[in-house]
Amino acid sequence: MKIANRMEKLSPSLTLSITALANELKAQGKDILSFSAGEPDFDTPKVVKDAAIKAINEGKTKYTAVEGIKPTKQAIINKLKKDHDLDYKLDGIVISNGAKHSLFNLCQALIDDGDEVIIPSPYWVTYPELVIYSGGKPIFIETDEATEFKITAKQLKDAITPKTKILMLNSPSNPTGSIYSKEELLEIGEVLKGTDIVVLSDEMYEKLIYKGKKFTATASVSPDMYNRTVTINGLSKAVAMTGWRFGYVACPDSKLAKAMSKLQGQATSNINSITQYAAIPALEGEANKDIEMMRVEFEKRKDYAVKTINEIKNLSCYDPDGAFYLFINIKKFSNDSMKFCADLMEQTGVALVPGLAFGMEGYVRLSFATSMEAIVDGINRIKEFVEK
Incomplete structure (x- = not known):
């Protein structure tokens, strides 16, 4: 049978593909250390699981409103007000099957054929795929370590055309861990004033912040930015609820x-x-101690990994402000991230994600959302591979 032409626009997720391959090799008995998945190794907090069990025992197992039940939507509204002093109404909240589903719905609802979507590079692998599938055209703005992988207001101004429909921002960023400051967001907002450009602000990692830095919600910096920003968030990363599939837009x-x-x-x-009932205590702050415990542990792992990788000859990495990834510069060793990752996996059993997947060659991504023991072993193997 003939598959629809539009499916040819989509590429499989390289991060998921590498994770699946690593799991398959591990199941075959091979000594594999996977640093490819963006998934916390911690269990979901007990308060969340207890809320789920309670909902099951109370028979809350029927269909709900498509966009989510009122108590959960209200918990999202309360969270956004408490954390960022943002005001939303119930009819402005849609709960979906993870933030990826939220992004898919947004792209389908906003993008017409030929619309341009500005995406800072490096980017999360799914962004350009959803834009292309929706009929849009990704316009990439290249960044580098000099700007901590963040776009400048001038770069944005130069990239805007009459066809620009959306600016996609991800702060903290996957794969770099960069965070846009309030001042940087205000400068971006000044460029957007007087336009109809929508800002999609993916804030999935907002609770995982390091080095005493402060997170600023994009919609909070000015009334104009509030009116043009659609906030995407969820509970997968900070609350270790990846399999529960809870994402939302405001x-x-x-x-x-x-x-x-x-x-x-x-x-x-x-x-x-x-999941909707289980999410309520997490949104209302009842899992905050668990989140902080995870954040502290992630920061310890990050500090160790950044220090030891920067001690390896011909490798270096930017010290991220958030999320749980290191974007490692391999340019002095190789400018072929696909081959680097393939050889590394074959020779040492360490699985990383090539920078090519994120739109930037000469880098690889390492997730430190795994045990310190695995990180120590994995970096030792990387060091041996590179220095050999």
Whole structure:
């Protein structure tokens, strides 16, 4: 049978592919250390699991409203108000099957054929794929370590055309861990003033911040930025709820939320009802001690990994401000990140993700969302591979 032409626009997720390969090799008995998945190694907090069990025992197992139940949407509204002093209404919140689903709905609801979407590079692998699938054209703005992998206001101004529909921002960033400061976001906002450009602000890693840095929500920096920003977030990373599939968007425009809900109603309908009830205590701050415990442990791992990788000849890495990834510069050793990762896996059993997947050659991504023991062993293997 003939597969639809539009499927040829999509590439498989390289991060998921490498993780699957690493798991397959491990199942075959091979000594594999995988640093490819963006998934915390911690268990979901007990308060979340208890809320899920309670919901099951109370029979809350039926269909819900497509965009989510009112108590969970209200918990999202309360969280955004408490954390960032942002005000949203119930009809501006849509809960989806993870932030990736939220992004898919957003791209489908916003992008028409030929619309341009500005994406800072390096970027999360899914961004350009969703833009292309939706009929849009990704416009990449290259960054480097000199700007901590962040775009400048001038770069943004130079990239805008009459066809620009969206600017995608990811702070803290996957794969670099960079965070946009309030001042940087204000400068970006000044460039966008007077335009109809929508900002999609992916803030999935907002709770995982290091070095005493402060996170600033994009929508919070000015009234103009609030009105043009759609915030994407979820509980997968900071609350170790990857498998629960909980993502959401907060829109100042209820028309956009309604369009997303209409699409979701014809695709998946509501997300798992139990997950919605389980999410409430996490959103209301009852898992904050667990989140802080994980954040502190991630920072210890980050500090060790940054120090030891920077001691390896011909390798270096930027010390990230957030998330749980290192974006390692391998240019002095190789400018072929695919070959580097393939050889590393074959010779040492260490799985990393090539920078090519994120739109930047000469780098590889290492996730430190795994045990310190594995990190120590893995970096030793990388050191032996590079120095050999």
